[in-house]
Amino acid sequence: MVTIYESKPVHETTPGLSRRELLKRGGVxxxxxxxxxxxxxxxxxxxxxxxxxxxxxxxxxxxxxxxIYPHDQVPDKYYAIAVKAHDEQAGKDxxxxxxxxxxxxxxxxKSGKDGYTGLGWEEQRVAVLRGIQDxxxxxxxxxxxxxxxxxxxxxxxxxxxxxxxxxxxGYMARGFDDIEWL
Amino acid sequence: MAAPFxxxxxxxxxxxxxxxxxxxxxxELAQKGIDVVILEAGARHEYQDFINDEWDSFxxxxxxxxxxxxxxxxxxxxxxxLPAWIVKAVGGSTTHWAGxxxxxxxxxxxxxxxxxxxxxxxxLDWPMTLAELEPYYAKAEDRLGVxxxxxxxxxxxxxxxxxxxxxxxxxxxxxxxTGRMAINSEPRDDRNAxxxxxxxxxxxxxxxxxxxxxxxxxKGEATGHLEVRPNAMxxxxxxxxxxxxxxxxxxxxxxxxxxxKARIVAVAGNSIESPRxxxxxxxxxxxxxxxxxxxxxxxxxxxxxTGSVYGIFDKPVHMYRGTTMAGIIRDEARNDPSRGxxxxxxxxxxxxxxxxxxxxxxxGGWGRSFTTALDHYDHMAGMWIVGxxxxxxxxxxTLHADIKDEHGMPVADVHFDDHxxxxxxxxxxxxxxxxxxxxxxxxRTLPTPPYPSTHNLGTNxxxxxxxxxxxxxHGQAHxxxxxxxxxxxxxTTGGAENPTLTIVSLAIRQAExxxxxxxxKSI
Ligand SMILES: Cc1cc2nc3c(=O)[nH]c(=O)nc-3n(C[C@H](O)[C@H](O)[C@H](O)COP(=O)(O)OP(=O)(O)OC[C@H]3O[C@@H](n4cnc5c(N)ncnc54)[C@H](O)[C@@H]3O)c2cc1C
Ligand code: SF4
Numbered sequence: 001m002v003t004i005y006e007s008k009p010v011h012e013t014t015p016g017l018s019r020r021e022l023l024k025r026g027g028v029x030x031x032x033x034x035x036x037x038x039x040x041x042x043x044x045x046x047x048x049x050x051x052x053x054x055x056x057x058x059x060x061x062x063x064x065x066x067x068i069y070p071h072d073q074v075p076d077k078y079y080a081i082a083v084k085a086h087d088e089q090a091g092k093d094x095x096x097x098x099x100x101x102x103x104x105x106x107x108x109x110k111s112g113k114d115g116y117t118g119l120g121w122e123e124q125r126v127a128v129l130r131g132i133q134d135x136x137x138x139x140x141x142x143x144x145x146x147x148x149x150x151x152x153x154x155x156x157x158x159x160x161x162x163x164x165x166x167x168x169x170g171y172m173a174r175g176f177d178d179i180e181w182l
Numbered sequence: 183m184a185a186p187f188x189x190x191x192x193x194x195x196x197x198x199x200x201x202x203x204x205x206x207x208x209x210e211l212a213q214k215g216i217d218v219v220i221l222e223a224g225a226r227h228e229y230q231d232f233i234n235d236e237w238d239s240f241x242x243x244x245x246x247x248x249x250x251x252x253x254x255x256x257x258x259x260x261x262x263x264l265p266a267w268i269v270k271a272v273g274g275s276t277t278h279w280a281g282x283x284x285x286x287x288x289x290x291x292x293x294x295x296x297x298x299x300x301x302x303x304x305x306l307d308w309p310m311t312l313a314e315l316e317p318y319y320a321k322a323e324d325r326l327g328v329x330x331x332x333x334x335x336x337x338x339x340x341x342x343x344x345x346x347x348x349x350x351x352x353x354x355x356x357x358x359x360t361g362r363m364a365i366n367s368e369p370r371d372d373r374n375a376x377x378x379x380x381x382x383x384x385x386x387x388x389x390x391x392x393x394x395x396x397x398x399x400x401k402g403e404a405t406g407h408l409e410v411r412p413n414a415m416x417x418x419x420x421x422x423x424x425x426x427x428x429x430x431x432x433x434x435x436x437x438x439x440x441x442x443k444a445r446i447v448a449v450a451g452n453s454i455e456s457p458r459x460x461x462x463x464x465x466x467x468x469x470x471x472x473x474x475x476x477x478x479x480x481x482x483x484x485x486x487x488t489g490s491v492y493g494i495f496d497k498p499v500h501m502y503r504g505t506t507m508a509g510i511i512r513d514e515a516r517n518d519p520s521r522g523x524x525x526x527x528x529x530x531x532x533x534x535x536x537x538x539x540x541x542x543x544x545x546g547g548w549g550r551s552f553t554t555a556l557d558h559y560d561h562m563a564g565m566w567i568v569g570x571x572x573x574x575x576x577x578x579x580t581l582h583a584d585i586k587d588e589h590g591m592p593v594a595d596v597h598f599d600d601h602x603x604x605x606x607x608x609x610x611x612x613x614x615x616x617x618x619x620x621x622x623x624x625x626r627t628l629p630t631p632p633y634p635s636t637h638n639l640g641t642n643x644x645x646x647x648x649x650x651x652x653x654x655x656h657g658q659a660h661x662x663x664x665x666x667x668x669x670x671x672x673x674t675t676g677g678a679e680n681p682t683l684t685i686v687s688l689a690i691r692q693a694e695x696x697x698x699x700x701x702x703k704s705i
Contacts, residue, residue, distance in 0.1 A: 068548045068549070069548060069552070069553050070549070070550055070553050071553055071556070071557060073557070126549060133548075142546075142548055146540055146541050147237065147537070147541070149540075150536055150537050150539075150540035150541075150556075151237055151537045156536055159536050159556060159557070159559040159560065160498070160500070160559055160560025160561075161502065161535060161536040161559055161560065162500075162502070162503075163234070163235070163535070164234040164235060165234060165379050165380055165381065165503075166234045166379055166381070166387045166388075167234075169377060170376075170377030170378045170379035170380070170388075170504075171340075171377075171378040171379065171380060171503040171504050172377045172378045174503070175341075175500065175503060176338075176340045176341065176378040176380075176503040176504035177338060177339060177340050177341060177344065177504065178341065178500075179341040179344050179345070179498075179499060179500075181497040182344055182345065182348045182622065
């Protein structure tokens with residue numbers, strides 16, 4: 001099972017964690033850390049445990065998800081939730097596991113010696129993605145994100161979308177015609 | 183009370199589909215004391231059960247049984263198994279619909295005479311004039327409670343409309359208002375007034391919008407002459423040696439095949455399923471399918487020339503608040519070939535929620551060009567283009583050679599190529615829409631490709647002569663007297679207007695004709 005869990009910042013819970021891979025994101029300075037079978041965000045206190053895919057693969061998918069649909073105001077956590085379905089599917093379907101693992105390996109190969117997440121600038125990573133955008137791997141990841149990312153109710157407020165409105169009586173008294181700048 | 187009719191009762195009118203056409207026809211006939219069984223493939227969800235959530239609602243109501251696509255339209259690439267966004271549920275697509283209810287213009291019944299022969303278009307005049315349909319339009323407007331008719335006040339303008347109106351004024355458009363909408367601006371006909379919920383496409387949880395589900399069907403059921411049988415998927419229409427239809431074979435909720443006998447059969451499964459059913463009902467006597475001596479069943483598939491334009495502003499709009507489509511500009515609906523195309527188009531307000539916007543803004547698109555647009559979701563205004571598209575023989579519904587559904591019925595393939603007139607019209611509309619938003623300060627405009635088809639038309643078209651089409655001006659098959667078509671597939675051409683008011687008007691008119699023919703014992 002993949003779980004996204006809220007955790008204490010990593011240095012509090014796992015002192016001396018061996019950071020066997022650090023995944024740097026260009027310019028931003030945020031870090032995702034691999035620990036055992038989990039991808040952990042020490043700064044933002046969440047973790048994602050994988051069961052079928054390698055945690056490194058999952059970390060790459062998270063970065064890839066952000067590069068495909070970059071929203072600087074959306075935290076990594078939601079990208080992690082958006083791609084975790086691939087771990088679940090990989091657990092049930094060896095062909096899917098193969099598609100993702102090979103796809104990520106290929107992506108790393110095309111990205112040079114430090115792999116995909118070793119590329120510091122989004123532009124560099126996007127250039128690699130452009131080269132594979134017609135592959136089934138890319139399409140599986142991108143296609144899954146359309147619903148996986150944008151159908152998370154938690155991200156809607158970030159975009160200013162208010163969602164369900166019936167229980168609040170619609171917008172009759174809540175600004176359906178409140179535009180003022182015209 | 184709903185009247186359960188016996189399978190062997192061969193005195194009933196069997197209607198296939200409970201949407202705009204079938205649901206209206208069923209109630210009309212029941213009101214006249216005629217016994218009706220409506221077979222509906224989908225389940226029955228009452229309006230209280232509708233869901234204010236785009237994907238959940240889609241899962242609840244939409245037709246997601248497999249279909250295939252071909253042709254040069256982008257939908258075939260982006261949504262190869264979802265050519266149309268329509269409904270499989272009691273009420274049909276009148277659960278999802280937005281309520282825009284417009285009459286056709288006079289010339290739109292006479293396109294061949296008006297536009298002349300157009301290369302690559304199979305234009306034909308309707309066997310009917312606007313004047314003939316006008317009394318039925320009037321009845322339908324009253325029935326649906328269309329705003330700005332019958333002294334019903336217009337809906338109040340929401341934010342999205344206000345942006346449209348400001349732009350329309352700047353561009354000098356004269357006819358811009360909150361639309362003729364089958365949505366109550368005040369309580370009427372036991373329906374609530376609109377509460378500006380903004381989920382019209384997901385089924386109106388207030389029941390403020392007209393739908394056969396809660397407007398027509400319960401009234402018909404109350405007569406004791408109408409039974410709606412949900413989860414009943416019609417597969418085959420049977421006929422006797424004289425060539426008259428005798429009953430409909432359908433799969434019930436457990437997948438068991440049953441036959442409902444019938445005196446008359448009316449097909450109203452929308453323009454993909456109706457021809458699919460007629461084609462699948464081929465027999466040794468009718469090897470090309472029922473009612474198909476003209477070879478036109480399934481052909482001339484139309485979907486309106488559509489597209490959307492979204493504008494992004496430096497200040498908030500919140501377009502998703504309030505009635506989805508209560509805003510229209512009609513100035514471009516005229517036929518004015520000097521614009522570089524025949525026919526015209528309407529511009530109507532439109533909003534999608536964030537999940538659908540992500541799916542439909544630029545399907546397959548990714549990267550910052552895409553995401554920076556979504557970043558300004560709450561600063562967007564949106565409009566939909568709906569214009570007359572050209573009927574083409576090549577644009578057609580066929581039975582798939584190999585793929586079958588769970589009942590063993592071949593799935594429908596939907597082939598569509600744009601006519602150059604469609605493309606010219608769409609490009610003109612994109613330019614006008616963008617100019618409109620720029621006139622009120624848009625910093626970016628997004629000409630958005632057509633969505634899977636919500637308006638599906640023309641695949642069993644009406645014609646004066648039997649050689650040119652499938653049904654006569656009453657929707658009666660040229661070949662088979664007791665077989666009718668009662669949905670948008672009867673349309674000879676599509677007009678620029680959203681089709682449902684015309685579908686309902688034709689159904690009211692057809693009910694009169696059927697009742698007359700029955701009492702004259704001619705069918
Ligand atoms: C999101 C959306 C917005 C829309 N907005 C507007 C608008 O503002 N104005 C407008 O005029 N129109 C609008 N439309 C279009 C409108 O909904 C349709 O034109 C209209 O409902 C078509 O009526 P119909 O009777 O042809 O088919 P439908 O209403 O689609 O009904 C067909 C029914 O037949 C059933 N069926 C199909 N095959 C079988 C079978 N073999 N056996 C049994 N049952 C079967 C289906 O399940 C369905 O319930 C909109 C549509 C959508 C999806
Ligand atoms: S906006 Fe009005 S018509 Fe649309 S769903 Fe809400 S209440 Fe119903």
